[in-house]
Amino acid sequence: GQQLNQSPQSMFIQEGEDVSMNCTSSSIFNTWLWYKQDPGEGPVLLIALYKAGELTSNGRLTAQFGITRKDSFLNISASIPSDVGIYFCAGQLWGGTSYGKLTFGQGTILTVHP
Amino acid sequence: ETGVTQTPRHLVMGMTNKKSLKCEQHLGHNAMYWYKQSAKKPLELMFVYNFKEQTENNSVPSRFSPECPNSSHLFLHLHTLQPEDSALYLCASSQDHPTGGYGYTFGSGTRLTVV
Numbered sequence: 001g002q003q004l005n006q007s008p009q010s011m012f013i014q015e016g017e018d019v020s021m022n023c024t025s026s027s028i029f030n031t032w033l034w035y036k037q038d039p040g041e042g043p044v045l046l047i048a049l050y051k052a053g054e055l056t057s058n059g060r061l062t063a064q065f066g067i068t069r070k071d072s073f074l075n076i077s078a079s080i081p082s083d084v085g086i087y088f089c090a091g092q093l094w095g096g097t098s099y100g101k102l103t104f105g106q107g108t109i110l111t112v113h114p
Numbered sequence: 115e116t117g118v119t120q121t122p123r124h125l126v127m128g129m130t131n132k133k134s135l136k137c138e139q140h141l142g143h144n145a146m147y148w149y150k151q152s153a154k155k156p157l158e159l160m161f162v163y164n165f166k167e168q169t170e171n172n173s174v175p176s177r178f179s180p181e182c183p184n185s186s187h188l189f190l191h192l193h194t195l196q197p198e199d200s201a202l203y204l205c206a207s208s209q210d211h212p213t214g215g216y217g218y219t220f221g222s223g224t225r226l227t228v229v
Contacts, residue, residue: 031216033217035217035220040202040222041222042118042204042206042223043157043204045217045218045219048216048217088157090217101159101170106156107157
């Protein structure tokens with residue numbers, strides 16, 4: 001089956017620094033999504049990407065759908081303490097009998113020191 | 115009320131108890147999911163329901179029993195659990211069709227502790 005490798009597994013940064021994390025897959029996806037999970041809560045969708053090469057921003061967040069459709073990255077600029085949490089990438093493949101199901105990365109735990 | 119609502123938020127149960135987790139979505143979605151999230155582990159898909167029909171069971175032990183009476187409600191019935199079943203249980207929903215998917219909307223989860 002499809003597998004996602006997300007890196008890094010954890011990051012410890014100073015407030016104000018930029019952050020970059022990425023996901024790679026052994027096979028292609030139609031959609032890439034990035035979620036953030038605050039402690040004790042469910043993941044919340046940050047950015048969705050629907051087209052190879054697409055670059056999308058949401059405030060200080062920027063994500064790109066890789067041209068090969070097998071990878072994606074998420075950048076966070078000028079980090080702040082509330083950026084703390086677990087960030088998950090997810091790939092979605094639709095068409096035929098595969099539609100709907102998400103494959104999640106292992107998550108990146110982000111810690112921001114004031 | 116909007117979104118995906120899970121109750122209870124916290125649950126402590128003994129290994130001989132029977133309890134149920136409830137999930138309700140107010141988004142008009144046609145698919146619902148149960149995930150297990152243990153400490154420092156990735157999200158583990160447990161069950162998938164499309165249009166109330168179970169379409170996936172990821173080798174989940176029979177002490178976990180899902181029920182989907184309609185497209186808005188999903189239950190997870192628990193009995194004779196083990197301490198290693200302690201985890202955050204997340205419900206999610208999505209609107210899927212053959213030409214596209216738009217990700218999942220998650221609930222806040224139920225923090226389950228088995229003693």
